Amino acid sequence: MPSTTVYNMAGEAVEQLELSEQVFGVTPNMAVLHQVVTAQLVNRRQGNASTKTRSEVSGGNKKPYRQKGTGRARQGSTRAPQFRGGGTVFGPKPHPYHHDVPKKMRRLAIRSVLSDKVANQSLIIVNKLEMETPRTKDMLELLKKLPSSEGKKVLMMLPKRDENVVLSTRNIPSAKVQHVSSINVVELLKHDYIVMTPKTVRWIELVFGEGLSAEEATLKIGDEATAAETSSEA
Incomplete structure (x- = not known):
């Protein structure tokens, strides 16, 4: 079973966290990854x-x-394609570029990327990620303390939106914050x-391992947190 610090x-390293084998320990499927990435990039095109x-x-x-009588080729209009200012032959027209990918393939691609990150020690777990006030300097200091090299691109994924973390990160070109429900292959890569x-x-293990929906996973995490707080108080 894979684990990470x-x-x-x-x-500072505080403990080891065991990760789900079926989410963070699979063999990356490069063919599916390529197809999902291609589809995601194609779907971004507006086709205008x-x-x-x-x-x-x-x-x-x-x-x-x-x-x-002119010695020239006969012409009926100056808007023919061979004239300057004329029409275009076989030019582009607005059309959709949508490319659909099955849900199972999308989830397999996510698991493949996450497993690759764990294998390459590129997945960093922080026991909590919150800030009292929005301050870019504090976020930069945090990123320097974590085992991520300076200048490397860092993606921070939160279980719920934290305005202080978002505001502290938005002026750092190499860092980005997003909600875990927005997880996608292109951003991970x-x-x-x-x-x-x-x-x-x-949340990721519930959705991509146990097959729960995003809403069900969020509710279950909330229930587990409430139960943990109750047991600690007792």
Whole structure:
């Protein structure tokens, strides 16, 4: 069973966290990864490029010169494709670029990337990721304390939105914050290190390991947190 080190906000190793074998310990499927990444990038295209044919270009109703006697090829309109300002032949028209990928393939691609991150020690678990006030300097100090090299791209995934963390990170070009429900293959591959909390790991294991929906996983994590607090008080 794969495991990783859990760090605190000071960058100190505090414990080992066991990870789900079926989520963080699978063999990466490169063919599925390629197909999912291609589909995700294609789906970002708007398909708004448009050109005008000779029937859509304004003007050109008058015959440019008489039919015979000029020694030139006969022409009926200056908006024909061979004239400057004329229409375009076989130019692009607005159309959708959507490429659908089965849900199982998308989830397999996510598991493949996460497993690769664990294998390459690029997954960093922090016991908590929160800030009292939004301050970029504090976030930079935190990133330097964690085992992620300076200048590398870091993606921080939160189980719930923390405005202070978001505001502290938005001016750091090499760092990005997103909610775990927005997890996708392209963002995982774009960043060298992934920073998560144990709650984020638990959410991912529930969704991509046990097959729960995002809403069900969020509710279950909330129930588990409430139960843990109750038992600690008792």
